[in-house]
Amino acid sequence: MTPETSEAPWWREAVIYQVYIRSFADGDGDGIGDLAGLRDRLPCLRDLGVDALWINPWYASPQADAGYDVADYRAIEPAYGTLADAEKLITDAHEYGLRIIPDIVPNHLSDHHVWFVEALAAGRGSAARERFVFREGRGPDGAEPPNNWLSHFGGPAWTRVEDGQWYLHLFAPGQPDVNWEDPDVAAEFEAVLRFWFDRGVDGFRIDVAHGLVKDVDLPDLEDPHDFGGTSVGSGQHPYVDREAVVDVYESWRRIADEYPGSRMFVAEAWTPSPERLSRYVASGRLHTAFNFDYLVAPWDPTALREAIDTTTGYLHAVGAPATWVLENHDVVRAPSRYGRPATDRRGNVTFDESDPVDVELGVRRARAAFLLYSALPGGMYVYQGQELGLPQVDDIPDDALQDPTWERSGHTDRGRDGCRVPIPWTASGSTYGFGPDGGARPWLPQPDWFGAYAVDAETGVDGSFLELARAALATRRRHPALGEGDLSWESAPGDAVLVFRRSPAFCCVVNLSDAPVDLPDHDGVLLASGPLDDRRLPPDTAVWLAAH
Template identity: 75%
Template sequence: MTTPPPSHEPWWRDAVIYQVYIRSFADSDGDGIGDLAGLAERLGYLSDLGVDALWINPWYASPQVDAGYDVADYRAIEPAYGNVADAEKLIEAAHEHGLRVIPDLVPNHLSSEHAWFRAALAAGPGSPERDRFVFRPGRGPDGDEPPTNWRAHFGGPAWTRVPDGEWYLHLFDPGQPDVNWGNAEVRAEFRDVLRFWFDRGVDGFRVDVAHGLVKDPALPDLADPSDLTGASLGPGRHPFADRDAVQEIYESWRRVADQYPGSRMFVAEAWVPSPERLARYVAPGRLHTAFNFDFLLAPWDPTALRDAVDVTTGYLHAVGAPATWVLENHDVVRAPSRYGCRSDGTVDVALGVRRGRAALLLTAALPGGMYVYQGQELGLPQVDDIPDDALRDPTWERSGHTERGRDGCRVPLPWTAAGSSFGFGPDGGAGPWLPQPDWFGRWAVDVESGDAGSTLELVRGALERRRSLPALGEGTLTWLSAPGDEVLVFRRDPGFVCMVNRSGAAVALPAHDEVLLTSGPLADGLVPPDTAVWVGVG
C-alpha cells in the first residue's frame, strides 16, 4: 500500500479535485482510448495545475455499455485502460506528485455481464442468486407487463423481461441491472471492494447514484413516473430515490474507511430534492462530502448563485460538513456553452467563456472544496456537432434518437494544436473514440500554456493563490454591500474580497490594497460586465 501525500488533516475539507474522464484524457498506445499510462504521463501537468487529488471515472472491467458505469468486475481494470498492476503504479506515482487518487464506485447496479448476474439468469426464479438483484414477476394475465410504471433515467421502462418470464429492474440501461441492497451478500461484497482498493492505496471514492441504492420492497407505482428523484413526494417517500435506509449503508462504509490512515474519504453524487436532504448524507459518521448540484444548475444570475451558496453552506455547516463546489462534470453541458446560451438555443461562445472564467474565480473563492472537470481549465465549450452515427451515450438509443446525451462534454482533450488527434494520442494512431472538431486545436494545452490571457493560466494562477492565501479554502464568508443587485461582493478573512459583476455596466472595484487576480482585463480601473476580481484588503 502506498502512503498518501502529507498535508494538513483532513485534507478533503478544502481540496481541489480534478476529474479525469479516463477514456478522453490521454491515449498512450494509439488505440483511440485514453488509458492509465496516458494519465501517468500527464501527472506533472496536473501537479503543476495546482490540484490536490484526482477523481477517476470508472476504471473497472466493463462491456462499456455506459462508459464503464456498467461494472463487470470490481477487482479488475478495463483492459483498454491497463491492469491492476498499472493502477497500483499510477496510485504510487500520483502520491509521489503530491496527488491523491479517488476512483469511482458504482454501487447501484452492476453489468449484465457480471458473474453474479449471469448466475442469476441461470439459477431461475426464487434463487439466492436472483436475490442479489431486483427480480419480480410481471403484471397482467400473462405477466407480460412490467412490475411497476417506473421509467429508466436513459429513457424507456426501468424493467426488462428475461426468457423465464421474470423481469429485472434497471434504473439506467438494461445492461445495468440494479442490485438488491436488502441482501446481506451485496452489502458484504461492496465493503470488501472498498477494502480491496483501500489496500492498494486509493484515497477515497466518488459514490455514483448515492441516493438510489435502497428501494421500497413494496415496489409501488409512481403517481408521476417522470419524477426520478422525489421532487413531487415528501422526504424519503420516493420508492427508489433518497430513502432514509440508505444512510445505514454509508455508516458501514465510513467504519471501513476510518480503519485506514490518511483521512480516506467519500464524495456523494446525490440528486436529492433539497439541501436539507443532502446534509443527511454528510452527517457525522456517514459520507464526508457531497456534490453541490444546486450551485452547478444555478443560472448565471447573482440572486440564484447567492441563494445556492447560502442555503447549501447553511445546511452543511450545521452538520459539520464542508461545501463542495462544482461547475462541470461528465454529465452536464460545459459551463461556457451553458452560460453563453441565447434564448433561441444558439451559443455565444465568447460570452460563455467570459462568464465561465468569472464563475471559476467565484467558485475558487467560496469556502470548502472544489472540483475541476478535465478541459474546464482550458475553457472548452460543448461539442454540439458530433455526427449522429458517432454518438455513444446510451441516452441516444434509449430515447429513440430524441436526446443526444452527454457525449458533447466527453470529447477527448486537445493537448497540442497540431497532430491527428490534437495530441490526445500518438500522431497517426487510431482516431479518438469520439471525434474531435476541427476547431479544437485553438483550445489546446500547448496553445494556452504561457499565454497570460488564457483560461489555463487563469486557473493555474487561481489555484496557486487559493493554496497560498490563508483566507481561501475552508472557513466563513461574509456578504458585503454591492453597487447594484446584479453584483456579488463577499469577504473571506483574513484580508480577501471577491467581486463578480453580472450587471450590464462596468462598476468600481471594491476598496482594496491590491488587485490579486481578475477573470478578464479591467476597463480604466473598473470591473467590466461578466467579470470577477480578487482583491486584498487590510
C-alpha cells in the same frame, strides 16, 4: 509513500481534478484514453495545482455505459490497462503529491457480472436472483412491467428475461440494479472498498449515492418522470433518497476510518433539497457531497447567492465542508451553458442544441465563474478540459454518438457525449495530442476548432483560460483566506453584483450586470477573470482583491 496530510483533513478544502479516463490521454494509440496516458500526464496535473484525481470507472466492463456497468471490481478494463498499471498509477500519483479517488457504482452492476449470469441461470426464487430486483410482470400473462418506473436513459426501467420474470434497471438494460436488502450485496461492496483501500486509493466517488435503497413494494409513481424525488414527501420516493440509504454509508465510513491517511468519500447525491443532502455528510457518514444546487444555478446573482448560503448553512450545521462543482461528465460544459439560454431539465445544465450559443459571452462568464467558485469556502472539483475553457461539442455526427441515452430515447436526446470528447493537448496533430500521431482516431470525433483550446496553445499565453486557472489555484493554495472557512457578504454597487469578504484580507467581486461597476476600496488586485477598466469591473467579470 503517500501525500502528507495537514492538521485538518485534506479533503475539507481540496481541489480535485476529474479524469474521464477514456477521453484524457491515449498512451497506446488505440483511440481510447488509458492508464499509461494518465501516468504520462501526472506532472501536468501537479503543475495545474490540484490535490487529487477522481477517476471515472476503470474496472472491467462491456462499456454499455462508459464503464458505469461494472463486470469485475477487482480487474481493470483491458482497454485502460491492467491491475498492475493501476497500482503503478497510485504509486506515481502519490510521489507527485496527488491522491487517487476511483469511482464506485453501488446501485447496479453489469449484466456481464458473474452474479447476474448466475441469477439468469438459477431461475425464480433462487438466492442468486435475490441479489437483484427480479419481479413477476403484471397482466394476465405477466407481459407488462411490474410498475411504471422509467429508465434515466429513456424507456421502461424493466427488461423481461427468458423465463418471464422482469429485472429492474434504472439506467440501461445492461445495468441491473442490485438489491440492498440482500446481505450478499453489502458484504461484496465492503470487500471491494477494502480491496482498493489496501492498494492505496485515497477515497471513492459514489455514483448514484441517493438511489441504492428501493421501496420493497415497488409502487407506481404518480409521475414516472420524477427522477429527483421532488413530487413526494422527503424520504418517500420509492427509489430516491430513502431514509435507510445512509445506513449503508455509516458502515462504509467505519471501513474508511480503519485506514491511515484520511481516506474519504464524495457522494453524487441528487436530493430534493440541501437539507436532505446534509444527511449524507452528517457525523459518522460520508465526508463530502457534490453541491448540485450550485451547479444548476443560472448566471443570476440571486440564484447563486441563495445556492451558496443555503448549502453552506445546512452543511456547516452538520460539520461538513461544501464541495463546489461547475462541470462534470454528465452536464453541458460551462461556456456553452452560460452562452445560451437555459431551458428545462436540471436547471441550466442542459438545453436544446438548436439554441444559438454566444461563445465569447459564455467563455467570459465561465472565467468569472471559475474565480467565483474557487473563492468559496470548502473544496472544489475541476472537470478535465474545464481549465482550458472548452465549450460543448454540439455537432457530433449522429452515427458517432455512443451515450446510451441516444438509442434509449429513440434518437430524441443526444445524451452526454458533447462534454466527453477527448481533450486537446497540442494545437496540431491527428488527435490534437490525445494520442500518438498516426494512431487510431479518438473514440469520439474531435472538432476542427479544438486546437485553439489545446494545452500547449494556452500554456504561457497571458490571459488564456489555462493560465487563469493555474493562477487561481496557486493563489487559492497560498492565500490564508481561501480554502475552508467562512465568508461574509458585503453591500454591492447594484442588484446584479456579488461581493463577499474572507478573512484575512480577501475580497471577491463578481459583476453579473450588463454595465461596469466601481470596485470597493482595496489594497491591490490579486487576480481578475478579464481586463479591468481602471477601478471599474466590466460585466461578466470577477476579481480577487487584497482587502483592508
